[in-house]
Amino acid sequence: MNWAIAILQTVLFVALAPLLAGFLKFCKCRLQNRRAPSFLQPYRDLLKLTRKQPVISENASWLFYVAPYIIFTMMILAATVIPLIAVDMPTSESADVIVLVGFFAFARFFLALAGLDIGTAFGGMGSSREMTISSLAEPAMLMAVFTITMTASNTDLSGAILHILHSGSTLHPSFVFALFALILVAVAETGRIPVDNPTTHLELTMIHEAMILEYSGRHLALIEWASQLKLMLYGVLIANLFFPWGIAQSFTFGALSFALVVLVLKLVVLSIFLALAETAVAKMRLFRVQEYLGFAYLLGLLGMLSHIILESTR
């Protein structure tokens, strides 16, 4: 039963990710006084891409072919770790938050290699930028997540969430710092404005898109899906870690469906905030990203310090 629900949860993750992307696009369009495409458009795009024959450069090695599958698999594995609608999954016991960061890093490693593999200037440029950003984002993310896990004395996400649920409505100042740190990291890691612009056609300004410029057909579909999944992973991580109320603690149908409704509401709110932020600011200069992520790290560190100084019982 537990395993069935764990699998169901992962399937939900993978299936709903394009919907989240579609909703985000809807919010952005409305904020820009535009008519929005249907929420289902990302699904149609993915379907269209899978039907198309991939065009592959003569210079491509095996790496280029396998990278989309590896990246997509890593995102699915990451999806098993993050509690979506219920805690205490057997899958989440097998991997903790450090492994989660590892999954992301592994996917990114192959994406960057694939960008280099093809030998175009854009791919190399994108990979170089991506690695620069991730080397700054990863410590900030770990710092933010460690603040939570130290409070729970547990690096397992389910454990942390349960701890927060059971500690009642105490306000942890450290959590506020960690929340903002994680939001900043999430924006950078999922390639959103102001760090990267997922909708741009300007090759020279791209980060994530520059690495995948040469991908087409089903390969592109997998990578697009994986990045939609990544956006959802970060969204759910933020929603469930900092606002866990509503998540199912028992595997009854009622609890699970209530948890799903609450989750959707949380994600809707998050999407609206993200869309507002993306509409209100321009993309920053590339060399400002280090200051931005440095700030995220600082917030994470402050969270950690305030935990040790204010909240630690020992």
Added chain:
Amino acid sequence: MNWKINFLMRLDEEGIFVKSEPYNQFELWEINDKYWQRFAELAAENKFRWAAGFAEQSGEQFYVHACFETAGNYILLRTTINISKPDIPSQAPVYAAANRSERHTHDMFGITFLRHPDPRCWTRHKAWNKHEYPLRHDFPVQGNPSKITPPDTGYHFIQSHGVGVYEIPVGPVHAGIIEPGHFRFQAVGELILNLEERLCYVHKGTEKIAEGRTPQGLAKLAGRISGDTCVSHAWAACIAMEQAADIQIPRRAALIRGIFAERERVVNHLGDIGAICNDVAFTFAFMQMMRLKELWCRTNYELFGHRFLMDKIIPAGVLVDVNEAASAFLLTEIQELRAELSQIMPALDLNSSLEDRLYTAGYLSPETAAHFGTLGFVGRASGQDFDVRRDAPYAPYDSVYVKVAAENQGDIASRFWVRYKEINASLKLIEEFIEQLAKLTEGDLIADWKTPEKESFGLGIVDGWRGEIISYVRFGENNTIARFYPRDPSQLNWEALEKAVLNNIVPDFPVCNKSFNCSYSGCDL
């Protein structure tokens, strides 16, 4: 006229004999070809601006022209060389602006510019052979095309060496729907060490197919030189033809031309302001500006029959009238645009993230701008306080005060705000033109066309939305065109872009490029 006496005396000291002939908007000066470069040196000493360069074939001779400007006075310099020995000293070592123009002349006529700093071809890719010269009379109009044009290989870009230095080739096929152009970056990390442009991928043979056209046909062709500059290019060509034919256009036609040209400026500046914002992912502003631009394009279509007013300016007049109802509509539209902009522009001004991207980026110093003879909003943002409408006015600008927005800041923000100021100035101009139109009693839209004499020529100089456009037209027999050369402002601004992006980072290039927004088509001809 002090500058002229002094300069002629200076030329006399050097032993350069000048045969000068005054025309409406310019003077024709003829000199011996061996002084071609020396003249340029003296002109540079006197801070003349090099504005255009072109050649033409007349029987067994080539006329080579260069156009200079000083304080609103234009000099069309001409020399004659023999087709059997087609070489002439280059002006490019003195005027950087002459570089590509002379390479173009070489590719098209086979005229060799001696001591030219850059011997590579420019307009010629591989569509015709090295020793074929399309603009010579013995070259057929349809050319000798091979089935598939070979790729343009073997062009030697400037190379750089060193640890960590790498090359980024961009284009000619881009991810967006824009015209083809190749940009070769030498970069270390993200820093741009050098940028080299390779253009002319869309060489259309405009100059060649202009030969033998009727005046009406030429006006149509001119309107298609660059799709966003339909009005101004057609206007420049028409002025040149009207000069050659010695025709005065009705006042009403001049005012309507003015209204059209200013509307074109407003429409394009609106689009550019939005596009600059879009390049830094500030989509909100982009969408608003595109909306405003679209509204004006639709009005153009509804009132005058074409969204970009193509083919509305014809030789000796205009095709459509701006009647009372249309005038009233245009005036309300101006009020609406002002109201909208007064809400949007402050919001952009106050957005610190936008400010962070636009200020200090893509800096073009006034010295560099002057060096390349940079025109239009690009020049005006870098201290080049010049505007044909004010400094060498032509009808209808002779009757109004033209406010020129000149700044010294030289960065993207400056080009952004100069555009906004120009929109405001244009709105005022349109209002004044409409006011004058209402007072006019005569209603003629077009004057009678007179067949110009063979060999008569004209130089049309107007201020298009990108800056000064110079069109040269010479007539042949029976009312047909013998030579047409349009100098789009982009031809000079493109070179300044190469310098403006130095010391910027690679991801800032697109927004620098957009702030210049040079025309590919207008440069490739």
